[in-house]
Amino acid sequence: MIPEDFDTRRTADIPPSFPNGVHVAEVEIAPDTGAVTLVAYTALDDCGRVLQPVLVEGQVQGGVAQGVGQALLEAGAYDDSSGQLLAGSFMDYAMPRADDLPDIAAAHHPVPCRTNPLGVKGVGEAGTTAALAAVMNAVADALPEGPDIDMPATPERVWRAIHSAGTQAGAKP
Numbered sequence: 208m209i210p211e212d213f214d215t216r217r218t219a220d221i222p223p224s225f226p227n228g229v230h231v232a233e234v235e236i237a238p239d240t241g242a243v244t245l246v247a248y249t250a251l252d253d254c255g256r257v258l259q260p261v262l263v264e265g266q267v268q269g270g271v272a273q274g275v276g277q278a279l280l281e282a283g284a285y286d287d288s289s290g291q292l293l294a295g296s297f298m299d300y301a302m303p304r305a306d307d308l309p310d311i312a313a314a315h316h317p318v319p320c321r322t323n324p325l326g327v328k329g330v331g332e333a334g335t336t337a338a339l340a341a342v343m344n345a346v347a348d349a350l351p352e353g354p355d356i357d358m359p360a361t362p363e364r365v366w367r368a369i370h371s372a373g374t375q376a377g378a379k380p
Contacts, residue, residue, distance in 0.1 A: 224320040226328035228252035230271070230337035232345040241366025243279055243346060249312040250337065255320040255328035263330050267313050270334020276303035277335075278342035282359050301359075 209215055233247035250267055257263050280301040284293045294300040319326030339358070346360045354368035 219323075221324075222322040224255065224322050224328040226252065226254045226330060226333055228316075228333055228337060230334070230341040232338070232341040234342065234345040234349055236346070236349045236365060236369070238369055241362035241364070241369060243360055243362070243365055245275060245279070245307065245309055245342065245345075247309055247312075248275075248338075248341070250334065251314050251316055252330065252333045253316045253318050253328065254330035254333065255317060256326035257315055257317050258325070258327065260315075263315065264313060266330050267334045268311050270332065270336075271311050271338045272303050272308055272334075274335045274338020275308060275342055276301075278339050278346075278358050279303075279360050280307070282361070 228251055230248070230250045232245060235244045235246050236242070237244075248271060250271060252263075252267060254263060280303055282301070285291065286293060320328045343356075343358060343360065346356065346365065350356065350365070350368050354371050356364050356368045
């Protein structure tokens with residue numbers, strides 16, 4: 208009989224782990240059109256012990272791209288009478304592409320997790336959840352005081368926010 212250990216068990220009763228990090232986005236807004244350009248993005252994440260650095264880097268970058276898409280581009284539009292999604296393909300849906308993203312400066316501050324034998328924490332959601340807040344906070348910071356803006360921060364929504372305040376982006380009192 209093989210003694211039971213971590214490799215032979217079907218389940219493991221391990222407490223959850225909590226990754227953490229900080230993401231910072233820099234945007235530029237064209238006041239005449241409301242177009243938002245993401246000019247810089249920096250991420251520092253703690254996903255515990257890094258087992259495969261290339262995969263961790265890819266997950267962070269992919270998550271950031273997904274979060275940027277949700278923050279700036281992606282919106283589901285539905286027909287009012289039928290409820291049918293109007294985007295028939297990705298040609299009709301504004302998802303992020305390579306030219307929508309700057310080089311993502313990513314670094315890791317690995318602090319091994321103490322609640323599991325591998326010392327790992329999650330990394331797959333890090334870019335996705337952090338990008339939403341980082342990008343939308345950058346947009347809000349670049350807009351005049353006052354207007355609220357919902358995701359996605361499309362050029363039309365940003366233009367309306369700028370002009371509802373009666374000032375140009377970046378011109379704070």
